[in-house]
Amino acid sequence: MNSDLLSLLHRECMNFMQVGQYEESLQILEQIRSSGFRHPAFLLDLILCCHKLRQRDRLVEYITEATLLCEHNGSQLDFLGEELQKMSLYKHALEVFRKMRSCRTDAEKAVGGAREAALHLRLSAIEDAQEALDYAESFSGSYPEVRSARAMWWMRCDPRQALPILTELAQAHPQIPFTFTAAHGHHLAHVQDQLGHYDDAFASLCRAKLLEVRHDPKIQAFQSQRTSWRAWHRDSLQFRREDACRWRNECPPSQDHAFLLGHPRSGTTLLEQVLDAHHELCSIEETNLYSLCIDAQLMAEHSSSAVTLPFSAYVHQLPENQMAIRRQNYLHHLQREQPQDPRIKVWLDKNPGLSVSVPRIAKTMPHSRLIYAQRDPRDVCISSFFQWCDRTPWSSHWLSLEDTVHQCLFTHDIWQQTKPLLEQDWMEVRYEDMIDDLESWGRKTTEFLGLEWQAQQIDHKQRAAEKVVKSPTHLAVRKDLYRHSIARWKNYEKWLQPFHDTFRPMLRDRGYES
Helix, strand or coil, X not given: CCHHHHHHHHHHHHHHHHCCCHXXXXXXXXXXXXXXXXXXXXXXXXXHHHHHCCCHHHHHXXXXXXXXXXXXXXXXXXXXXXXXXXXXXXXXXXXXHHHHHHCCCHHHHHHHHHHHXXXXXXXXXXXXXXXXXXXXXXXXXXXHHHHHHHHHHHHHHCHHHHHHXXXXXXXXXXXXXXXXXXXXHHHHHHHHHHCCCHHHHXXXXXXXXXXXXXXXXXXXXXXXXXXXXXXXXXXXXXCCHHHHHHHHHHCCCCCCEEEEEXXXXXXXXXXXXXXXXXXXXXXXXXXXXXXXXXXXHXXXXXXXXXXXXXXHHHHHHCCHHHHHHHHHHHHHHHHCCCCXXXXXXXXXXXCHHHHHHHHHHHHHCCCCEEEXXXXXXXXXXXXXXXCCCCCCCCHXXXXXXXXXXXXXXXXXXXXXXXXXXXXXXXXXXXXXXXXXXXXXXXXXXXXXXXXXCCHHHHCHHHHHHHCCCCCCCCCHHHCCCCCCCCCHXXXXXXXXXXXXXXXXXXXXXXXXXX
């Protein structure tokens, strides 16, 4: 296969993958593979498609092939393991990292051991993490990756011991990727916060975020698009309650789907563990399936159509038979994320990122129940500002406290303006109320979804231990409920003071004292 044809087919494949059409992508990729083409990045595309399509046998085949192709090449094995980890294929990622023990250099062996240790810690396999870390340090304890793994270990066991290592790793160095340094700046801030060093924690965050702003081209792109991004979401509010009623009446009744929404850091992960422990409910956590299968498809159709209507008006006037195709495609992909269980009656899409999309949901998913998590917005903003994560149009707001507050207000306003227009069922749950009485609010939300409370739901820690929690808050939900996350904002009150007037309407609407 010549390079021009290969490039053409690969572009076509990527276009299909961007809109969630993995069956079509897989066909093209296997056509390329049949020509004899082999490359780790190409095999990763095959792995991703098989993972999304739940084709386990072929998934394992391609992971094995990719591992053999990268064998003895430490940098390629490292890349492969990291990409598998991003797909939440943790078992396979661990196997790949362990292969690095067969590499030639001490550096490769040390890095592989450090990657193993960090991932074992992610999975709370403490003894395995200790073994891998001891192995890595037997070759060199000075490599940044090994130092990082040791810091992560101490963060779990004794945060004070992590402090000097993180202080060192949070210092910018020309030969160290800025993302590595920024990540450890955030980790350092978390430890300083735990130890009550609040001024130091805030300073560490600001230094880390400045690195991202200076060096990540994505950030400038997201910031330049922010006004249009918000206008695009706000424009979806241009409908009336009568419209929502008509859309719901036109759509065949269904009670088997719900969304768990709310600004990130509002308690959605805790509530999800309680609900997902129910034997008749399956929660799918923080995927982009709705965006791929519905929003992206509608945007593509709108841009290629001859209509002059704005996007929101175009969506609002679409006939139900066309919307049903997109809806069923989304539900099909959502239900394929987990093994089929005949007991399942409700599919829950837990996705805080869709909280600003709720006006469109009135049209696209008019029978879906909505659970909306609320929390003191001052705590939401501080918790979000502390969060280290991949930068998206949403999380790029968390690079300054001012932008964090304004995004919180924008999300709040979208929900407040949408609520009176909704015809579908919705309920609000306050984080502080869950901390005070988790069982009571777990019961209320379970019954809201049309299910009866089950005794095992109260043990949120057990459920979190049984599954892979994708949220950045995965460690917190494995612990006992704690109240120190309530009113945490008071430790940073002097930095929040300039936004006192901005918070006032949010506090009033949510029933918090200003």
